[in-house]
Amino acid sequence: MLLKATGERDLDSAVQLAVGRPSLGAEPKSPTKTWKVKAPADLDAAVRQLAAERGIGLSEIVREATLDYVRAHAS
Numbered sequence: 771m772l773l774k775a776t777g778e779r780d781l782d783s784a785v786q787l788a789v790g791r792p793s794l795g796a797e798p799k800s801p802t803k804t805w806k807v808k809a810p811a812d813l814d815a816a817v818r819q820l821a822a823e824r825g826i827g828l829s830e831i832v833r834e835a836t837l838d839y840v841r842a843h844a845s
Contacts (some may be wrong), residue, residue: 807832817831
């Protein structure tokens with residue numbers, strides 16, 4: 771029934787979709803914020819290509835890049 775409702779082919783994927791993604795951060799229920807950013811088409815294509823090659827989502831690429839930038843520019 772869950773497989774049919776979610777349209778997934780395997781139970782693990784169906785459960786993941788039904789219960790949602792795991793929390794980000796060290797704390798199990800740490801609050802997160804949603805950002806909406808715009809990017810030129812060439813940057814979008816490059817980031818999506820990198821995400822696909824690494825097998826991770828676009829959001830993870832953005833989080834990693836932002837964290838690297840903040841660490842590099844921290845005073």
